[in-house]
Amino acid sequence: xxVSVIITCHNYAxxxxxxxxxAINQTLDKKEYEIIIVDDASTDETPQVMKTYSGRIxxxxxxxxxxxxxxxxxxxxxxxxxxxxxxxxxxxMDENLLFTESLFLNLNPSWDAVSCxxxxxxxxxxxxxxxxxxxxxxxxxxxxxxxxxxxxxxxxVNFKMREEEDLRIRFEKxxxxxxxxxxxxxxxxxxxxxxxxxxxxxxxxxxxxxxxxV
Numbered sequence: 669x670x671v672s673v674i675i676t677c678h679n680y681a682x683x684x685x686x687x688x689x690x691a692i693n694q695t696l697d698k699k700e701y702e703i704i705i706v707d708d709a710s711t712d713e714t715p716q717v718m719k720t721y722s723g724r725i726x727x728x729x730x731x732x733x734x735x736x737x738x739x740x741x742x743x744x745x746x747x748x749x750x751x752x753x754x755x756x757x758x759x760x761m762d763e764n765l766l767f768t769e770s771l772f773l774n775l776n777p778s779w780d781a782v783s784c785x786x787x788x789x790x791x792x793x794x795x796x797x798x799x800x801x802x803x804x805x806x807x808x809x810x811x812x813x814x815x816x817x818x819x820x821x822x823x824x825v826n827f828k829m830r831e832e833e834d835l836r837i838r839f840e841k842x843x844x845x846x847x848x849x850x851x852x853x854x855x856x857x858x859x860x861x862x863x864x865x866x867x868x869x870x871x872x873x874x875x876x877x878x879x880x881x882v
Contacts, residue, residue: 670774671811672751674752676739676743677705680757685720689760690755691755694761696766704728708735709730734825738823751770751773751811752812752817753769754807756807756808759808759854761852761853769811769852780839781813781839782811783802783809784852785848785853789856790856798851799855806853809853812839820835834880
């Protein structure tokens with residue numbers, strides 16, 4: 669098993685099918701990757717959407733809402749792949765993402781993780797703009813060596829927001845994340861994006877600074 673794709677979902681049923689289809693339709697050999705869906709105690713139609721893809725996904729259902737960081741940890745701990753990549757339930761991937769990023773990691777043993785550029789898209793999947801994954805990093809579309817993530821202790825569950833920034837700071841203390849200048853990820857902008865919660869983002873920015881003294 670080369671790659672484990674982790675999709676965490678909490679009440680994003682309306683987007684989830686698109687995310688799953690983008691993972692299923694990858695050019696990487698189907699035997700080389702798995703798709704793990706973590707339902708973080710959704711109260712919408714998420715379980716029904718997951719049943720639609722029965723046999724093509726590895727479902728994990730949490731009995732209570734643990735938050736994004738803890739849900740991602742559960743997915744990673746169940747992963748069989750040498751590499752792991754997060755895909756948000758409201759986003760989707762280019763069909764070549766898994767093949768391209770795993771190729772770079774396999775051919776460059778000194779690379780610890782690899783990210784990519786991404787397109788911002790609206791709710792209708794229209795491109796808004798291309799963003800550099802090196803200049804404006806995000807949590808998803810980054811392929812990590814699974815053992816290195818486990819080695820740093822995965823995500824800090826105390827972070828309900830900015831958990832990816834905390835992880836990246838800890839990861840980059842000992843390892844490097846290289847960026848491929850190909851727009852292989854699609855980041856969907858909509859009114860319910862977690863980053864739209866300015867008050868919460870500011871609160872966890874202060875916690876992040878305190879923890880890392882930055």
